[in-house]
Amino acid sequence: MGTFTIANDTEIIELQRFLDKESLNHRHLDWSGIAERIAEGSVAFLREKGKLMGAICIPYDPAGNTWVRLCAVHKGGDPLSIGAQLLDFSLGQVHLRGTRQSVYTVCFWDWYEQLLKHCHFTQAQSIVTLEKRLQTQSVPTIPPIIGDLKLSDITSVDASSVAKLDQICFSPPWQLCGNEIRYAIDQTDYRTGIFDGKKMIAYQLSSQNQYTAHISRLAVHPQYRRTGLGSLLLMHIEHHYIAKKVWGLSVNTQADNLASISLYHRNGFSLTGETFPVLSHTDENTLTPCPSTTTEASTNLDLPQG
Secondary structure (H helix, E strand, O other): OOEEEEOOHHHHHHHHHHHHHHEEEEEOOOOOOHHHHHHOOOEEEEEEOOEEEEEEEOOOOOOOEEEOOEEEEEOOOOHHHHHHHHHHHHHHHHHOOOOOOEEEEEOOOHHHHHHHHHOOOEEEEEEEEEEEEOOOOOOOOOOOOOOOOEEEEOOHHHHHHHHHHHHHHOOHHHOOOHHHHHHHHHHOOEEEEEEEOOEEEEEEEEEEEOOEEEEEEEEEOHHHOOOOHHHHHHHHHHHHHHHOOOOEEEEEEEOOOHHHHHHHHHOOOEEEEEEEEEEEEEOOOOOOOOOOOOOOOEEOOOOOOO
8 A cells, every 4th residue: 555645846747757658547638737736736646665656636626526637557556456546545535525526537448447447437428529521622611690690719808708608508517617718718729609799609619730620619508509500610610720721620529419419410520430438436436427418519528648
């Protein structure tokens, strides 16, 4: 049995080296950087005789829904033993904070899936990926926006409006908090919103990665659905990235979010066949269903990192 400590800002370089070279690790996309997570006290280390053997990050969420952002085990150790100690410690920490926590995680790796099931995580949902090949030879014609609505770029100044719309459009496990919204806006390179007067009624965040682009977030206010706004946002995304010589778009959504999948199918996206299970855990070790966002909305999920 090793010793647990809460990571501090003098250990960032050690953690980065551990993640890059010395560990098997699960890293869920996190708009907050590792420095921010360490500063909030949510990163824990497991050491044996001073040697770093594992690291984990499960931030506490006052609303009661959180995600495993990091779980890393030393390559030279037993993933099941080290991982179980990490999860037991970190789950204990978040459950002691007050609000009963439902903890979710996306599973990319066999070793991680075995660990999660050993620690009483249960499958609650699945994520699917859709892709579209862009015709870079021609830029599509975009129809005019409906009525008095206006489409414009959004910045961090609009973070509160995005956060308010995000809370309406997404079910709790998939919602982003205020800080995460600001970080997401800052870290994506194409960000647009549709406004009815001063009210934001739809938005999207997307980013280019060399010759492909990923739609990180797309949502339409419930009162404005089935009016073509989701398709309009997608047309603008396509127009933007074709002009930048991007050849493909990707997006993730929940497997049972039929409204979202239908929106993307209508706009030329196809399922890739990739699925990623979402598992959950509570302080009572009971199944926590991960409610789907059955709307024209898509959630962010990057491919595994390491």
